[in-house]
Every structure is written in C-alpha cells, then in structure tokens.
Amino acid sequence: MEGFDRRTFLRHAGLVAAGSVAVGVGVTVAGPGIWRRLRRPWDEDAFPPPGSPRVLVARVASYDADLDRTVEAGLREVGADVAGRSVLLKPNLVEYDPDTVINTDPRLVAATVLAVRRLGAASVVVAEGPGHRRDTAFVLNASGLGDALRGAEAPFVDLNAAPVVSVPLRSSYTDLRELWLPRPVVEADVVVSMPKMKTHHWAGATLSLKNCFGCVPGRIYGWPKNLLHWAGIQEAVIDVAAAVRPSVQIVDGIVAMEGNGPIDGTPLHAGLLVFGTDPVATDATAARLMGLDPDRIDYLHEAGRFLGQADPERIRQIGEDPERWITPFELLAEFEHLRVGSTAAPRGGPDGLA
Amino acid sequence: MEASRFERAAELLLRTRSGEGFGPVPGAPAEAEPTALAAIALDDEAARRWLVQAQHEDGSFGIRTGGVVSTAATSLAALALPPGSERELALDHLIAHPAEKVRTGKDSPGDGSIPGWGWTEGTAGWVEPTSRAILALRRLRPQVTEPIEVGVRYLANRECIGGGWNYGNRLVYDVELPPYGQTTALALVALRGHPSAAELVERGTAALRRLWPVERGPLTLAVTLAAFRLLDLPDAEPVATALDVELEGATVSDAVALAWAAIASGPGLSALELG
Numbered sequence: 304m305e306g307f308d309r310r311t312f313l314r315h316a317g318l319v320a321a322g323s324v325a326v327g328v329g330v331t332v333a334g335p336g337i338w339r340r341l342r343r344p345w346d347e348d349a350f351p352p353p354g355s356p357r358v359l360v361a362r363v364a365s366y367d368a369d370l371d372r373t374v375e376a377g378l379r380e381v382g383a384d385v386a387g388r389s390v391l392l393k394p395n396l397v398e399y400d401p402d403t404v405i406n407t408d409p410r411l412v413a414a415t416v417l418a419v420r421r422l423g424a425a426s427v428v429v430a431e432g433p434g435h436r437r438d439t440a441f442v443l444n445a446s447g448l449g450d451a452l453r454g455a456e457a458p459f460v461d462l463n464a465a466p467v468v469s470v471p472l473r474s475s476y477t478d479l480r481e482l483w484l485p486r487p488v489v490e491a492d493v494v495v496s497m498p499k500m501k502t503h504h505w506a507g508a509t510l511s512l513k514n515c516f517g518c519v520p521g522r523i524y525g526w527p528k529n530l531l532h533w534a535g536i537q538e539a540v541i542d543v544a545a546a547v548r549p550s551v552q553i554v555d556g557i558v559a560m561e562g563n564g565p566i567d568g569t570p571l572h573a574g575l576l577v578f579g580t581d582p583v584a585t586d587a588t589a590a591r592l593m594g595l596d597p598d599r600i601d602y603l604h605e606a607g608r609f610l611g612q613a614d615p616e617r618i619r620q621i622g623e624d625p626e627r628w629i630t631p632f633e634l635l636a637e638f639e640h641l642r643v644g645s646t647a648a649p650r651g652g653p654d655g656l657a
Numbered sequence: 658m659e660a661s662r663f664e665r666a667a668e669l670l671l672r673t674r675s676g677e678g679f680g681p682v683p684g685a686p687a688e689a690e691p692t693a694l695a696a697i698a699l700d701d702e703a704a705r706r707w708l709v710q711a712q713h714e715d716g717s718f719g720i721r722t723g724g725v726v727s728t729a730a731t732s733l734a735a736l737a738l739p740p741g742s743e744r745e746l747a748l749d750h751l752i753a754h755p756a757e758k759v760r761t762g763k764d765s766p767g768d769g770s771i772p773g774w775g776w777t778e779g780t781a782g783w784v785e786p787t788s789r790a791i792l793a794l795r796r797l798r799p800q801v802t803e804p805i806e807v808g809v810r811y812l813a814n815r816e817c818i819g820g821g822w823n824y825g826n827r828l829v830y831d832v833e834l835p836p837y838g839q840t841t842a843l844a845l846v847a848l849r850g851h852p853s854a855a856e857l858v859e860r861g862t863a864a865l866r867r868l869w870p871v872e873r874g875p876l877t878l879a880v881t882l883a884a885f886r887l888l889d890l891p892d893a894e895p896v897a898t899a900l901d902v903e904l905e906g907a908t909v910s911d912a913v914a915l916a917w918a919a920i921a922s923g924p925g926l927s928a929l930e931l932g
Contacts, residue, residue: 435823435824435837436824436837436839437785437839437840437876437913438837438838438839438872438874438875438876438877438914439874439911440874440875440876440903440909440911440914441872441873441874441876441877442874444873444874445871445872461682461911464681464682464685464910464911464912464913465681465682465685466680466681466682466684466685466686469722469723472723478724479723479724479725480723480724481722481723481725482722482723483720483722483725504829504830522681522688522690522913523720523725523727523776523777524725524727524776524777525727525729525775525776525777525780525783525786526776526783526785526824527783527824529775529776529777529780529781529783530725530776530777530780533779533780533781563830563832566834567829567830567832567834635830
C-alpha cells in the first residue's frame with residue numbers, strides 16, 4: 304500500500320474534479336486520460352516511494368568557468384554516489400547545427416568526466432544514440448564532443464550500434480512490454496542523464512527523463528525513434544525512463560534552448576546547472592526554472608506518481624533559490640498552457656506521429 | 658588504391674563477424690542488417706547461410722521483442738540472398754508490409770497517405786527503409802511497379818526544400834529541415850535511372866555535392882561514394898580520398914559503415930546495379 308499523504312490526496316481529488324468537468328465537455332476526449340490516471344500502470348515492487356531528494360540549482364555564467372570543480376561540488380552536494388562504481392554519462396547529442404545549441408555542451412560533458420573520476424568512479428564512459436542522424440561519428444566530431452572526450456581521455460559508446468539486451472518494462476504506459484536497451488546502459492552502476500535544458504515541440508520540455516530516449520537503439524527503433532512517438536510520446540518518456548532509471552542528473556541550462564525546441568529553438572543564456580539524484584525532482588525543478596508548471600507536463604506529472612518526487616514541499620532545494628532565477632522560456636503557442644499560471648487550454652498533442 | 662581501400666574496409670568489417678553472421682560492432686551477436694550488407698560487400702557464403710537460418714516464417718528479417726517487430730533489414734537481406742524461395746519470400750513480405758498511413762498536421766505536414774516503408778511494422782514510413790525497399794524491388798522485382806511508384810512518390814513528398822533528404826521530415830512547425838548526406842546518398846542509390854525521378858536525382862545530386870564535404874563521417878562518405886559510383890560521376894574520387902582518411906585509423910567499428918565502404922570500393926557494388 305503506497306503512502307498516501309494529504310497532498311497526494313488533494314492532487315488526486317483535484318484530478319477527479321477536473322475530470323468531472325472535462326467529461327461534461329466531451330467524454331470521448333477526457334475519458335481515457337482520466338481512467339489512465341486512476342489506474343496504476345507500474346510494478347509497485349520496482350518503484351519504492353520517493354523520499355525527500357536534494358536538488359541543487361547552481362549559477363554558472365559560462366562553460367569556461369572552473370567547470371569540473373563546479374560539477375564535482377554539485378554532485379557532492381546532492382549526494383551522488385559514484386565511488387567505486389561504473390558510470391555512464393548520457394548527454395543530449397541528437398543532431399548537429401552550428402547555429403544553435405541542440406546538444407549538451409561538450410565542455411560540460413568533459414568536466415563531468417573529470418569530476419566523476421575525482422569522486423572515485425571505477426570507470427566512466429560517455430554514451431548516446433543520436434536520434435536523427437545515423438552517422439554518429441559525424442555528429443560526435445562536428446559537435447566538438449569527440450575532441451572534448453579525447454582531451455578527457457574518455458571513451459564514447461554509440462548506443463545505436465552497441466549490443467542490446469531485452470528488458471521487461473516495469474511500467475506500462477505504452478503497450479511495448481519490453482524494450483531493447485544497449486548493454487552498456489543496462490550494466491552501468493550509475494547512469495547520469497545530462498540533458499540540455501530545452502523546450503520540446505512534442506513533449507513540452509527535454510529534461511533528464513526525456514533525455515533517456517537516446518538510450519533506445521536506432522538500428523531497432525529507427526531514425527528518428529518513431530516507435531516511441533507512435534506509442535505515445537508522453538507515455539514512452541515514462542516507460543523508457545522507468546527502464547533506464549537515471550540515478551544522477553545534471554541539466555545543462557548554462558545556455559539553454561527556448562521556443563521551437565528541441566532542434567530549431569533559440570539559444571537562451573539562463574546561466575544554470577541543476578543537479579539531482581531523483582529525475583522527477585530534478586526535472587520538476589528545472590521545469591519551474593523555465594517558467595513551466597511541471598504538473599502540466601503530462602509525462603512529468605505521471606512520473607511524479609511513482610518514479611520520483613514531484614512535490615515541491617518534499618524536494619530539498621539547495622544552492623541558489625530557484626524562485627530568484629526563473630527565466631520564462633518562450634514557448635510555441637501550442638504549449639502556452641504549460642506555463643505557470645497559464646489559462647490557455649491544451650490544443651492536443653501529436654501522439655502517434657513522427 | 659581501390660583494392661587497398663576495399664581490403665582495409667573488409668579487414669575492419671571482419672572484426673565484427675559473429676559466428677557465420679556479422680554484428681553491428683565487434684563482439685556483438687550477429688544481426689540481419691550488418692550480415693546482409695557484409696554478405697553483399699564480401700560475397701560471403703557463410704553470411705548468406707546465417708541469413709537463411711535467421712529468416713522468419715513470414716519471410717521477414719529482423720528483431721522482435723514485446724510488441725515491436727523491427728523488420729527494416731528485410732530489403733537488404735533480399736538483396737544479399739541468392740535467387741530462390743527465401744529471397745522471394747522476403748520480397749513478398751516487403752510488398753505486403755508498407756508503413757502505416759498517418760494523419761497530416763503542422764507537426765508532420767508530409768502527405769500521410771503515401772506510406773513508404775518504416776523501421777518497425779505498424780508505424781510511419783521513413784527515408785532510409787523506403788530507399789532500401791525501392792532498391793530491392795527495382796533490382797529483384799522490377800515488374801511490380803505499383804509499390805515502387807508509391808516509394809518514389811514517398812521520397813518526392815519528403816524531399817527537402819532545394820533537394821536531398823534527411824530522415825524524412827521536410828518541414829515541421831513551418832521550419833524547413835535540412836537534408837543529410839547519408840540519407841540523400843541512399844535515396845540516390847534507390848532512385849537513379851527511374852523515369853519519374855530524374856529531377857529528384859538531379860536536385861539530390863546537387864545537394865549531396867554540397868553536403869559530403871562538411872559531413873565527413875565514415876557512413877556518410879561510404880554511402881556517398883557508392884551513390885556517386887553508381888551514378889558514374891567523377892565526384893566519387895575526392896569522396897574516396899576522404900573515406901581513406903576515415904579508414905586509416907582503427908577507430909571505425911560500425912559494421913554498417915564498414916560494409917558500405919567495402920561495397921562502394923569493391924565488387925559488391927554490382928549487387929546494387931539496376932537493369
């Protein structure tokens with residue numbers, strides 16, 4: 304039996320109330336969503352109730368600062384335990400466009416390699432399966448990540464080509480039931496999800512949960528990883544993240560992306576890094592820093608039911624006061640309803656499409 | 658130089674052999690796509706035997722787990738197999754399993770009524786699997802014109818503005834998406850010489866001439882070399898030189914890229930010729 308505190312009760316009560324109104328408008332639209340929320344599509348044994356995780360918001364003006372020391376301190380502050388463990392860093396490396404900031408900055412990735420080593424990791428590898436381009440070597444080198452990793456003497460694994468194992472899913476928001484995942488991801492002791500802080504024109508925001516899409520191998524699921532969109536992008540974010548279970552998160556919001564993300568958005572200097580050990584708590588904090596209401600991002604709201612802590616009163620914010628550094632990101636009109644305090648109505652998503 | 662490039666690519670490719678088949682990288686179990694490409698590149702009988710034993714009852718090749726059936730390798734396996742019932746069954750499956758039609762919207766403005774072929778069954782069509790399917794059908798079942806025409810129409814619909822192709826989205830939320838070298842080259846391999854595709858090929862070739870000098874990854878260069886060779890263009894020579902540089906180090910481990918490099922540099926290219 305899950306602990307059921309007053310806040311959770313109120314949230315559920317609110318959903319039922321909102322659902323009642325929506326049913327009055329159109330049962331064919333509102334019904335399935337409500338029923339989905341009333342059921343519990345996850346294996347309770349696999350997901351213990353979340354505690355009160357620490358999330359650190361750090362002000363970092365540029366990538367040229369003493370970044371490895373900053374990352375090391377950040378990981379210590381949030382209690383990331385990497386000593387003696389095999390660590391896999393999973394940045395965003397989706398695509399290459401010299402005119403914008405699609406990917407996690409290579410300097411941050413290299414700095415994290417150094418920081419994790421100093422914290423005593425037994426091994427560290429950087430891994431990604433780019434979602435648009437099949438020529439990973441091109442994206443790796445054009446983005447600058449290849450040079451950065453050579454400088455840090457860190458190996459890179461192409462998750463689109465790595466050996467895979469079939470992993471039964473412990474949540475069932477999609478009908479996938481099982482997922483092929485790269486062996487390096489499954490066998491790593493610690494997966495560090497390192498997303499670029501971005502808006503996303505289908506999912507709402509790319510943060511540490513959505514970043515797990517890159518772990519899914521393109522040679523099975525395609526370029527783009529369309530199957531995950533076809534299965535329902537919000538649902539797939541939850542199932543994939545629940546399978547990958549990134550236990551450490553570092554969100555790159557030094558230069559973030561607003562507007563038509565995740566590819567064609569506009570760079571935004573937010574000057575922030577967000578560290579955590581609970582992906583829901585980290586993403587909820589990062590979303591608030593972007594001016595988004597995490598409860599309105601479907602996948603984040605649902606993930607908050609079982610995959611981590613979404614309740615702001617139970618997330619221990621350390622470092623900078625998040626309230627002070629909120630930068631309302633520009634959003635496509637379709638996503639204005641995600642903004643904190645917005646009265647805009649959702650326009651419906653493109654689930655099932657490319 | 659040609660011989661040494663082929664030998665270098667073949668040497669690296671052979672490191673991915675796993676039993677009679679080939680894995681996607683060294684040390685990985687064999688899979689249909691790298692095995693099919695290696696069979697073509699190296700004229701490898703063991704790889705063909707692996708394919709025959711790996712074929713599913715319905716004629717497809719690929720990976721299944723849970724609710725996912727990933728059969729995009731079927732077209733390549735058909736190209737790799739010798740004449741016979743296995744190849745015919747693979748082609749039957751290819752024709753019977755185009756992608757799903759999708760609705761059109763601002764987020765996906767392509768003509769969703771033209772399906773093409775997808776990566777996984779029951780999902781949308783994309784440029785790479787569609788190009789491979791067109792190639793297999795044009796080479797092995799040219800008389801089956803309707804599916805081929807649908808594939809060509811798909812590529813025409815997904816052509817990037819100004820020519821060439823990316824993975825398959827021309828425009829999303831009113832933003833033009835640029836073409837990629839690798840997918841453009843593959844589409845050219847499939848479309849060259851098709852009577853309905855002359856302008857697509859012309860624009861795609863011009864795009865590829867712009868793209869490859871800045872997209873110097875081994876897979877892009879290898880497929881580009883194959884495309885320029887099959888189009889009988891002198892552009893192939895500088896691409897070959899750039900590919901040599903990529904192959905010099907021992908860092909290329911992607912079996913698909915290595916197989917394309919060997920195909921483009923060796924006798925396997927004839928297996929992609931069209932009548």
